[in-house]
Amino acid sequence: MNINIELKSVNLEALDADLRAALGAKISGVSYQRGVLTLHLLDSASEVEQASARAIVATHDPARLSTGQQAQVRLKQSRLENRDNPLSLDAFNSQLPLIRALAAKIAWLEQEILDLRR
Amino acid sequence: MPAIWTPPITWNPGYLVTAGDLNAQLRDNLEFLKTPPFTNFIANESSDYTTTSTAFVYTDNTAGKFNLTIVTYGGPILVCFSGNIIRSTSPQRVYFDVELDGIRLAGDDGILGVGDPSNISPGTPVTLLWWKTDLAAGSHTAKLIWRTTAGTATLYAGAGTTNGDLHSQFWIKELS
Numbered sequence: 541m542n543i544n545i546e547l548k549s550v551n552l553e554a555l556d557a558d559l560r561a562a563l564g565a566k567i568s569g570v571s572y573q574r575g576v577l578t579l580h581l582l583d584s585a586s587e588v589e590q591a592s593a594r595a596i597v598a599t600h601d602p603a604r605l606s607t608g609q610q611a612q613v614r615l616k617q618s619r620l621e622n623r624d625n626p627l628s629l630d631a632f633n634s635q636l637p638l639i640r641a642l643a644a645k646i647a648w649l650e651q652e653i654l655d656l657r658r
Numbered sequence: 659m660p661a662i663w664t665p666p667i668t669w670n671p672g673y674l675v676t677a678g679d680l681n682a683q684l685r686d687n688l689e690f691l692k693t694p695p696f697t698n699f700i701a702n703e704s705s706d707y708t709t710t711s712t713a714f715v716y717t718d719n720t721a722g723k724f725n726l727t728i729v730t731y732g733g734p735i736l737v738c739f740s741g742n743i744i745r746s747t748s749p750q751r752v753y754f755d756v757e758l759d760g761i762r763l764a765g766d767d768g769i770l771g772v773g774d775p776s777n778i779s780p781g782t783p784v785t786l787l788w789w790k791t792d793l794a795a796g797s798h799t800a801k802l803i804w805r806t807t808a809g810t811a812t813l814y815a816g817a818g819t820t821n822g823d824l825h826s827q828f829w830i831k832e833l834s
Contacts, residue, residue, distance in 0.1 A: 580715050
């Protein structure tokens with residue numbers, strides 16, 4: 541069953557996560573288009589579960605990130621920090637030749653990955 | 659006004675051909691063959707389409723959008739869709755199917771699927787074609803349905819999105 545609710549803005553992933561946490565397998569997901577949110581509930585969803593879904597939508601804050609979105613933000617920040625802090629080969633000058641060669645390879649890989657991400 | 663198809667007459671010697679016969683058998687039937695039943699939607703929406711649904715759901719159940727009705731004369735139809743989709747997470751798979759008169763054309767995982775579409779606009783282009791035969795004459799309604807396995811799937815809809823202002827299209831045509 542579909543429930544349509546008018547909503548000005550939505551963080552679809554965060555709302556989806558909240559609904560799944562509350563309703564489990566009784567919801568297959570949500571869709572959004574032209575200011576209308578559609579809740580895709582299973583026909584077996586009870587009236588209590590439907591009311592619960594509506595209540596979650598009513599208190600939905602699009603600015604609040606889901607756990608997955610927070611992880612993505614942290615990963616992005618980490619990438620930015622590492623981009624400006626590349627591996628320094630000088631720190632390996634006193635190491636054995638094999639270790640220095642390994643460090644050089646890692647530094648090369650780091651630059652290749654950064655280049656791919658540009 | 660759409661052209662009308664009239665089953666061809668078997669002409670017999672001595673039969674007096676009337677203007678009505680000629681208009682129906684030649685003019686109207688030729689016009690029909692030149693312009694068979696066709697219906698079309700080109701997305702130019704205020705926002706793109708998005709879903710997190712892991713079960714197939716209507717892309718847009720509004721009549722005249724990804725929900726088209728065609729009146730056929732018993733010939734096969736070609737159902738087509740083209741658009742660009744974008745993912746939000748990885749791994750993420752997006753599947754499409756078409757529901758015709760309440761029954762899915764392909765079933766299972768649908769007509770086509772995309773594994774990890776691009777997450778950079780304009781995303782990944784998707785084109786769907788389905789040839790449907792053995793269809794009785796009359797009114798038929800086709801609806802585009804889709805699902806994702808994770809995250810949010812977005813279908814661009816000409817909504818002004820930067821680098822993604824792309825107009826997806828859904829159309830059905832009877833072919834004789």
